[in-house]
Every structure is written in C-alpha cells, then in structure tokens.
Amino acid sequence: MKQNLHTARGQATLFMIVGLLIVFLIGLYFFYDEVEALLIEITLTETEAHEQRERTDTAYECLEYYTEQALELLRKQGGYIELPEKNLHVERHKLAYFPQNRSSKDMEREVARYIEGKLPENCFKREEEYSLSTTGDLEISVELSENEILIIGDWPLYFTKEDTGDLFWLEPIVYSSQSSVKILFETAQELSKEENTIDYTKAYYGLEGMEISIIPFENSSIYTLAQE
Secondary structure, eight states: OHHHHHHHHHHHHHHHHHHHHHHHHHHHHHHHHHHHHHHHHHHHHHHHHHHHHHHHHHHHHHHHHHHHHHHHHHHHTOEEEEOOGGGOSSSOSEEEEOOSSOOHHHHHHHHHHHHHHHHHHHTTTTOOSSEEEESSOOEEEEEEOSSEEEEEEEOOEEEEOTTTOOEEEOOOEEEEEEOOHHHHHHHHHHHHHHTSSOOHHHHHTTOTTEEEEEEEETTEEEEEEEEO
16 A cells, blocks of 8 residues: 555656656747747847948948038138238238138038938949838038038938848938138138228239139139239
C-alpha cells in the first residue's frame, strides 16, 4: 500500500516536472521568437535611420551648393571701388556700392526664393530606391548677420519603399557660411546717408585713366569703376 502510494506520488512529481519543462520550453520558444522579431525591428529601424542620415546629408550638400550660388549673385550686385589716391573726390579710398532701394530683408528673401526654386527641382531627382511624397512646400528661412549667413530648410519630404513599407522623412537642414554681404550693404547705406545720395557719375567723372561702367540690375543700376 505504502509502496503504491510512493509510486503514485513519484509519478505525479514526474508528470509535474515534465509539465513544467514543457511549459518552460514553450515559453522559451515564444521568448526567442519575440526576441528575433524585436531584433529584426531594431535592424529595420537602424537601416531606416542610416538611410535618413544619408538623404539628410544629400539635402545639406544641395542646400550648401545653392546657398553659395545665391551669395555669389548677391556679391555681384555690390562691392568696393578702389579709388586712386591722387584723384580723390571723396574722403575714403574705398567706396562701397550696392543697388539702391534694397534692404537686408530684401536680400534674405532673394536668397530664400533662389534656394526654394532650385532645391526641389535638382535634389533627389535621381532617387531610385524610395518613392517620394510631400505634405507641403520647402520653406527656407535666411538670416544675414555681419559675418555670416544662416539658412534653415524645412522640407516635409517623405521616403517610402513600397516592397517593405520602410518610411522615413527629412530632418530640418541647417547651413551657415561666412559672408560679408551685409557689411557691404550697410557700408554702402552709410555712405549714401553721409553724401545724401552718392552720384557716382559726378564723383568719378573725369578721373584720369578711369571709366565708369553701368550694369543694369532689376530696377537699379550698379556703377563700377575700372581702369581704361
């Protein structure tokens, strides 16, 4: 009787151990399945993050390129005229010039419009891996300081891979560059105030060995002084 009781208890214990072992193995299987799924998800996230960084770098390079183009256009609108010391009709040896009726805000808007017109047409035009979509237009904000120009681009551009559903978007892109355009403009403004309005043709007319060239630009004229 006692032996049968011990045998029954032993069998019950064995069944319990086997049952716990089965539950443990099933739990382990689902645990590893979840871990594997999580690892796949993490890998996809890292891949998307890498692709996002690459596309953001590309957008930054485009922004840099077209900002420098816009600045070059601004630089061509103004400059400094070097005056011959022996024939000075004004006090300064260097005279800044810039188109009249312009402001710093005008220049900032001009740079922004230029970039907004170029970037969407030329950046990512050869994108093959992802389809592109957008929820709005590229917005460029420009700030000119004495020695720098700061550009911030907000471009709601989305990249989608149809076969996997991978999705990422561009982060805001920021670019800054050294630029003395604002100093040039303000110097020209101050000179205009001091002289009331500088009449370049009167200031330099008849200087020996010098001639004045007039370059039309929009509604203004740029006067430059050059050696004959």
